Amino acid sequence: MNPILFSLLLLSLCPLAAEDYDPLSKEGKVETKLMSFRYGGREVPLKIYLPEDSNPAPVILLSHGLGGSREVGNYLGQHWAGRGxxxxxxxxxxxxxxxxxxxxxxxxxxxxxxxxxGRTFQDRMRDVPATLDQLEKWQIEKGHVLSGRMNLERIGVGGHSYGAVTTQAIAGQRFGPLGARYADERIDAALALSPSAPRMGSAEAAFSGIKMPMMLMTGTKDGSPIGRTAPASRREVYPALPKGNKFELVLKDAEHHAFSDARDGGESDNPNHHRVIQALSTAFWESFLRGEQEAMEWLQGDGPEALMEKGDLWQKK
Incomplete structure (x- = not known):
């Protein structure tokens, strides 16, 4: 076929590809492995979700909330690994x-x-880069289950609650009057579930330096089970982020637990919340860790709102 005609044909098919994109489908089986490592006398237990395809895969680090464990976020780990x-x-x-x-x-x-x-926060700030360092070792360790399985040039980080605080810091949030930062340059994109605005200082000063793609998810009733965080304060993060591949989802009536695996049977429980969280986060990772055009078109188009319910809010900049 004439190369020009072939190019025109591909362009004509792009909208169809975006329309057919389904971030909720699972493309393969998932295997899980429990392991751990030590650094500086500190242990970091891990749960690894391995995609069926053995080719090097982009990596997503997942950080649990206060009082959680490596078992938290299973509904996300299973789905993302099922997508490769x-x-x-x-x-x-x-x-x-x-x-x-x-x-x-x-x-x-x-x-x-x-x-x-502050001590546990500092521990988390050490755990993340230490985990990345360990993954780099396992990637080249002959015979290790993770050897050759990871594309460490494409890494995302996500977390819920205290895990969102961890994510924000690793993504480049500034802390305190001196603007202390814990950013790791190996991270390419970040997902914060139940994000937190700084308790002191302005949100703009804290978040204006985050240049990487970032998605925030919260709910209209997303307070804190143990603290005094008001749902409205979680909405202060998005306006403070600089423009460029920044996204915010606000789920109507979603409480703090809506973003974790646990469900308490309360009136705010809504099965569609997990569907939307899985779909939008998947499209986000596939856009910015794999560079998939159809995922980006879906994310930037009408795809997200087609899954959402009345009263949910979706915005991007």
Missing amino acids: FLVVAMQHIGSDTSVWEDAPLGKRRDAMMTAAN
Whole structure:
């Protein structure tokens, strides 16, 4: 066929490809592996979600919220790996299940609040780059289950609640009057579920330096189970981000737990919330970690709103 005619044919098919794009379908089986590593006397347990395809896959790091573990976020890890990503769920000891497991029932809330401190934040800031360093070692370790399985040139990071705080910091949020940063240049895109605005200083000063693609997800009832975070404060992050591949989803009536695996049977539980979270996050990763044009067209077009319900909000800049 004439090369010009062939190019025109491909262009004519692009809209159809975008219309046919379905971020909710799963493309392969998923295998999970539990492992851990140590650095500087500290252990980091991991849960690895391996895609069926053994070719090098983009990597997504997943950070749990306060009191969680590597088992949190299974509904996301399974789905993303089913789409061909290698997902690494990290467990941050000191702000994980160990905080509350042995505490009396009436003392668990206090134990959780005590664990949200500067020391555990600093531990998380060390865990993420240490995990990336370890993945680089395993990538070239002969005989390791992860050897040759990862595309470490394309890495995303995501997390919920305290994991969102971790994500924001690794993506480039500035902290304090001196603008301290914990950004890791190996990260290419970030997903914050239940993001947090800074408690001190302006949001603009904190977030204006985040240049990478970033997606935020929250809900109109997304407060904090143990703190005083108001749902409205989570909405302060998006306006403070610079323009360029930034996205925000606000789910009507979604509470804090709506973004985790747990469901409490309350009136705010909505099965469509997880569908929307899975779909939009998948299109985001496929756009910015794999460079898939049809995913980008879906994300920038009418695809997200077609899955959303009345009262949900979607915006991009």
